[in-house]
Amino acid sequence: MTRTVLTLASLLVALPAAAQDPTPVTFGTNWLPQAEHGGYYQALADGTYEECGLDVTIAPGGPQVNNRALLLAGKIQFHMGGNLLQAFSAANEGIPLKVVAAHFQKEPQVIMTHPGEGFDTWESLTEVPTLFLGENGYQSYYQWMMDAYGFKAEQRKPYTFNPAPFLADKKSGQQGYVTSEPYAIEQAGGFVPNIFLIADYGFDTYATTVEVMSSLIEEDPEAVQCFVDASALGWTTYLYGDASAGNALILEANADMTQDQIDFSIAKMKEYGIVDSGESETVGIGAMTAERIEGFYEKMVAAGVAPEGIELTDIYTLDFVNKGVGVDLKKELTQ
Template sequence: MVRWKDIACTAAASVALALPAVAQELTPVTFGTNWLPQAEHGGYYQALADGTYEACGLDVTIVPGGPQVNNRALLLAGRIDFHMGGNLLQAFNAVAEGIPLKVVAAHFQKEPQVLMTHPGQGLDTFESLKDIELFIGENGYQTFYQWLIDAHGFTPGQRQPYTFNPAPFLADKRSGQQGYVTSEPFAIERAGGFTPNIFLLADHGFDTYSTTVEAMDETIETMPDAVRCFVEGSALGWVNYLYGDPSAGNALILKENPDMTQAQLDYSIAKLKEYGIVDSADALELGIGAMTEERIRSFHDKMVAAGVAPEDIELSDMHTLEFVNDGVGLDRKAELTQ
């Protein structure tokens, strides 16, 4: 199986042409995402569409998530090979429960979680959010909001239940609402006719990795070349999606998710780049997908202090750096952005 760092040609099409003429036997693998196809999955669809995965030896099937789909359960049952995790909290809990899986890459350096407020209301600073009602969903309340309480002095009484209907936020100009920087602000702009103030939690200390790739220990041990190909191929897919022509990936997304629009895709890609969601911090020097021990420990310590992560776990049991930090895609990015 081909390794990207050993290939001189960086564009996926060039890589494919550089391979021997003899047909390559591909290894079939399945990747389960955590929601319906969208720009937040763009690098994976790009790598599938432009032949990047195939060039290093994989026949990849992407299984979309959704409200009635639990791809993480399919991973645990051995029915898919890779799963898109949300942030590191799930992996922390997996270790505590004795589940033999590891995070093998983190394709988002920042979680896209934000708080939003109305403009022109004096709610223009992170500190000002402590004085208003905030519409927060149950999962958010049990996770990042507990960190906001512990680290920043927010209070439980501020929280109002969020049912993923923006109407209460739109009606109350002195309120705030959770969202993803790539999604909810776009909806607010169209429904409310204004651009909300955006506060990315990652820029205020919520330093989890996001859009992780999880694999069972058995997969890592028995199919290391396939794991490496998927991790590195995905990194290159993200480079091509963000800095090259994303039309091939977008075409697949639009085909698989008829409710998606080109306008939403364009907005999301712009926000991924503007806020450094995929490509920032260590990824700038180590390549997209980068992780470090220090960063993982930092987030774990914060979550333990907030009471939302198990304390007595061995962090090496929930991740491996074997397949990341090799600078894959940096040359391709330089080529596309020069």
């Protein structure tokens, strides 16, 4: 165990003492191993989960994997949600699922444009002739963009996750994640695209949430608390300390990942405050507030993305977050 983990374990009473035999649990991610999952791999690598009593297995997602279905079926205990829209949908379907933490304070979704083509401000994007957007994006955040800012349906052309059409058309825009697609454009196109993080313009969902079934909260709240706290510590170390142990696990688990891509992703997460900004800076990574969840829900109802009448307290709990876990560690690591 590293000095940092030992120091933290001695200071934080929030983490329960580890049992003789750690409880085995599985955390299903929503994509292949990458830096955007780094805090979890870091907590696994440096023993932070084990320190508070969990034997965690990380089950990667991917094109042919539906870890959310495994959560609903009781096959895994923790699941990485994309954003709050999934939880709204679950509540509408009567699924007893709760969000217990949000490790991304900002949705990493961006719109990119070519520099110097007249589309260098958010306001100018409503005049971009073509925006390459996937179906999920068109049905979710783009509906909000049309409602809130006047974007038009006819601007959209399908995005097939191939950047070639965007690279060929300098008067176009393309969706992406701030941690990923801009890097691909820089490598393939030889230029740095304009980046517009939609979270900074009002799409203020929490993202990379931790979802559990309500039954787990009732049956083993200590395991939930351990996972939430240890993940916050893992993310703090991953962003502000030595991330090499977490990165080694990511590279081992994903043969297509590179250290250059990881470095780019970490830099963008820090630059844009994806993981740590706003409330999380004072109450710890994973922070959530009822006001923000309610405000986002109202926007999505207005845009026709979420159904009316959801009882929001059914979809989340604040019992496991906002306890300041990792705040002192961040100060120690950044001094």
